[in-house]
Amino acid sequence: MFWYFVTIFSGFSFASADALSKKASRHTSPLALAWVREAYALPFLLPLLFFIEIPALDNIFWYALITCTVFDFVATYLFMKAIKVAQLSLTVPYLGLTPIFSLLFSFFILGEQVSAIGLIGILLVSIGAYTLRLDTRKYGWLAPFKAIFQYKGSLLMFFVAIIYAFTVNMAKITIQHSSPLFMAVTYFSLLAAVYTPFVIYQSRGKAGKIFGHSKLKLGIGLAMAFMALSHFTAVSKINVSYMISIKRFSLLFAVLYGKFIFDEKNIRERFLGGVLIVAGAAFIAFA
Secondary structure (H helix, E strand, C coil), rough: CHHHHHHHHHHHHHHHHHHHHHHHHHCCHHHHHHHHHHHHHHHHHHHHHCCCCCCCHHHHHHHHHHHHHHHHHHHHHHHHHHHHHHCHHHHHHHHHHHHHHHHHHHHCCCCCCCHHHHHHHHHHHHHHHHHHHHHHHHHHCCHHHHHHHHHHHHHHHHHHHHHHHHHHHHHHHHHCCHHHHHHHHHHHHHHHHHHHHHHHHHHHCHHHHCCCHHHHHHHHHHHHHHHHHHHHHHHCCCHHHHHHHHHHHHHHHHHHHHHHHHCCCCCHHHHHHHHHHHHHHHHHHCC
16 A cells, blocks of 8 residues: 555645645746746756666657657646636646546556446546536536636646646656656656746746745745655556546645635535545546
8 A cells, every 4th residue: 555655645745836836826927837846846856866776768768758748848837827817726626537537548558447436436526526616506507517618727727637647647658668766857857948948938038037936936846856756656556547546635635725825715615526526536546
């Protein structure tokens, strides 16, 4: 059960980075914030290269890594945009849909299949997604589902959930052809490098937009470094669908952060939705 606790820690670290990113979004653009999540993690990740073995890398590793980087580049930007324009407790819980899409991608990429218990999990996740927008029920029973496509933040996070479901499967391929710690360092370094020219262009010489509020951004970087190390370690130990489902415990942490840090409303309905999504994720995980 080592992977189980490592994955929960990854979810907690991810939710912590999200909460800090939400706070930083008040004075940082989504593009710069996406860069911060990768670049500010490097001071904590790069020293690992002195202590780990550098694996022999083949073409499959590089193909999978480049694919992950391209899609994650888009996903991280959409993620930061979503939490900037909408409440944390309303956007992040839609990541609970990732296990559903992950099962589909896992079938085609890794050969994983869905069982009857997995279908129960999908139903619970769907109910949970509905409950997230239960406060809109007065506008009709289908309103919570329509909210995914009517509210910009929810729609952006819906697409992020799809992309994450794809990249987590591709990331496992890279780990199979390298190592978890090496992948964590390499992946974040490459993402930071890809974002850098865009951020420099956007800032137009105003370094304060990038390096201001350094303590807050270092906090984001530390949380993301912990997330990366625990994420890639866990995914190397267990089935991808199991891991990504248990990691969705981050949804509960995100809802709690939304309540106690940002004083977001309608938390009761959204917390219930988060619980149902996690319950569904558990069924999927152990299907």
